[in-house]
Amino acid sequence: GFEVSRAEDPSNYPTHSWRKKFRKVDRLKTDKLSVCSKLCFAIGGAPNQVAGSATAFFLQIYLLDIAQINPFQASMVLFVGKAWGAITDPIVGFFITKSKWTKVGRLMPWMMGCTPFMVVSYFYLWFVPPFTSGRFIWYLGFYCLYQTLITCFHVPYSALTMFLSIDQCERDSATAYRMTAEVLGTLVGAAIQGQIVASAHTLKHCPHRNLTNGHLGNSSGTEVIRSMKEVYMIAAGVISGLFLVCTVVMFLGVKERDDPYASKTDKAIPFHKGFILVMKHGSYLTLTAAFLFISVAIQLIQSNFVLFCTYAVELRDHFQNIVLTILMSAAVSIPFWQWFLEKFGKKTAAFCGITWIMPFTVMLVFIPNLIVAYVVAVSSGISVAASLLLPWSMLPDVVDDFRLANRSSKGHEAIFYSLYAFFIKFAAGISLGVSTLCLQFAGYDTGACRQPPPVVYTLKLLIGAAPVVCITTGLMILLVYPISEDVRLRNKLALEELR
Numbered sequence: 001g002f003e004v005s006r007a008e009d010p011s012n013y014p015t016h017s018w019r020k021k022f023r024k025v026d027r028l029k030t031d032k033l034s035v036c037s038k039l040c041f042a043i044g045g046a047p048n049q050v051a052g053s054a055t056a057f058f059l060q061i062y063l064l065d066i067a068q069i070n071p072f073q074a075s076m077v078l079f080v081g082k083a084w085g086a087i088t089d090p091i092v093g094f095f096i097t098k099s100k101w102t103k104v105g106r107l108m109p110w111m112m113g114c115t116p117f118m119v120v121s122y123f124y125l126w127f128v129p130p131f132t133s134g135r136f137i138w139y140l141g142f143y144c145l146y147q148t149l150i151t152c153f154h155v156p157y158s159a160l161t162m163f164l165s166i167d168q169c170e171r172d173s174a175t176a177y178r179m180t181a182e183v184l185g186t187l188v189g190a191a192i193q194g195q196i197v198a199s200a201h202t203l204k205h206c207p208h209r210n211l212t213n214g215h216l217g218n219s220s221g222t223e224v225i226r227s228m229k230e231v232y233m234i235a236a237g238v239i240s241g242l243f244l245v246c247t248v249v250m251f252l253g254v255k256e257r258d259d260p261y262a263s264k265t266d267k268a269i270p271f272h273k274g275f276i277l278v279m280k281h282g283s284y285l286t287l288t289a290a291f292l293f294i295s296v297a298i299q300l301i302q303s304n305f306v307l308f309c310t311y312a313v314e315l316r317d318h319f320q321n322i323v324l325t326i327l328m329s330a331a332v333s334i335p336f337w338q339w340f341l342e343k344f345g346k347k348t349a350a351f352c353g354i355t356w357i358m359p360f361t362v363m364l365v366f367i368p369n370l371i372v373a374y375v376v377a378v379s380s381g382i383s384v385a386a387s388l389l390l391p392w393s394m395l396p397d398v399v400d401d402f403r404l405a406n407r408s409s410k411g412h413e414a415i416f417y418s419l420y421a422f423f424i425k426f427a428a429g430i431s432l433g434v435s436t437l438c439l440q441f442a443g444y445d446t447g448a449c450r451q452p453p454p455v456v457y458t459l460k461l462l463i464g465a466a467p468v469v470c471i472t473t474g475l476m477i478l479l480v481y482p483i484s485e486d487v488r489l490r491n492k493l494a495l496e497e498l499r
Contacts, residue, residue: 353386
C-alpha cells in the first residue's frame, strides 16, 4: 500500500493518493454529529447521574435515620454494594466483548434490556419494608441488584463514545454535551430528592425543649417517620420515571457505528489478553490512578455533606439549597472547561480545575456560616465540573494511544471503560464503608436529633482534611501522565493515516 508522509508537500502526491485524501475528507464530513444526536446521547446518560446524585447525597442518611439500621450495617450496605458494582464492571465488559452486532448495534441492546429491571430495583431501594430484623438484607440485596443493573447500562453507554464518530473533536464535543447533561442530571437528582425530602431532616421534627435527648425513633415521632418514608418513595418514583423516558430518547436519537479501525474479518481480542494489554498500558494506569483518588475525594464530600450540614453545623434548613448551588455552578462551568481544555490542553485543565476545590472545603469547616457556605458552594461547583468532564474526555485519548500501540486488536473499548469503572467504584466503596464505620466508632446515634462532639469532629475531617489529602495524591500522580497535547495530536494524525 502507498504510505503517506505527514511532512510531504501535497503537490507531490500521485493521483491515487489525492483520491485517498478526498475519500478521507468525505469520511470526516460524514463523521460530523448533529446537535440532535449529541443531545440524545447526552440525555441517555442523565438518569444515571440523577439516581447517582440522589444516592450519593441521601442514601447514607436515609439508611441511618429513616430505615434506622445501625452504622455498621449501613457501612456494609454501602461498601458491599459499591464493591459488587465494581466487580460486575469487568464481568459486563467481558460479555460485551462477546456480544454480536445487531441491527441496533452491539451496545444499545444492553442499555435497553436492563432499564426496566433497573427502575424496579431503584424504587425498592428507597422502600422501607414492614419488618425490622431483615432490613439489612433487604437493602444490601436491592443495592447490589441496582449496582449490577446500572453497570449493565453504564459500561456500554460509556463505551458508546468511541462508536459515535472517528473524529476526536466530535467525540470531545459529544463528551462535553454528555457531561453537561450529566451535571444537569445530578442537579435534577439533588433537586428532586432534596426538595421533596428536605422536610424529613429539618429541626422542627425534633423536640425543642430537649434537643440533645430528642430522638426520632420514639413513640412521639411515629407519624413523622411514616411521612419521611413516604416522601422518599415519591422521590424514587419520579426518578424511576425519568430513567425510562431518557433511555427511550437515546435509543431513538443515537446511531451506533461499528469499529472503523478494523476490517469485518478481524476477530475481537480475547478478554483475558485484552485485560493484560490494558493493564500494561502506562497512560491508562496513570490516568485511572489519578482520578481514582480525585473521585474518592468528591465521593467523601457528597456522601457526608448532608450529615455535615445536619449535625456538624447549623445549616440543616439550608442543605438542599446549598447542594443545588454546587450543582448549578457545576452545570454552568462545563462549557467553560470544554473551552479551557481546547485552548490550554486537558492536563492543564485538570490541574487548574481540581485544585480549586481544596481551600474552599477547608474554609467551610472552619467558617461554618450561611454566606460562606454559598461562596464555597459556587467555588466547589467549578471544580466538580472539571472532575466530571476531564476523565471522560481524556479516556478516549488513552484508547487511541492504545490502538496505535496494538494495531491488530479489536473490541477492547469495553475493557477500558469497565476496568476504569471497576477501580473507581471499588475505591468509592471502600471510602464510603470506612467513613460510615468512622461515624460508628465516634458514637453515631441512629435517629437522634443531635450527635455527640466526636461525631461532629469526624464529619469535619471527612469533609475537609480527607478530600484534600486524596486530591493532592491524585494530582501528584497526574504529573506523570504521558499524553500531552503534542502526543494527542500526533496520535490523531497517525490514526487518520490508518483509515
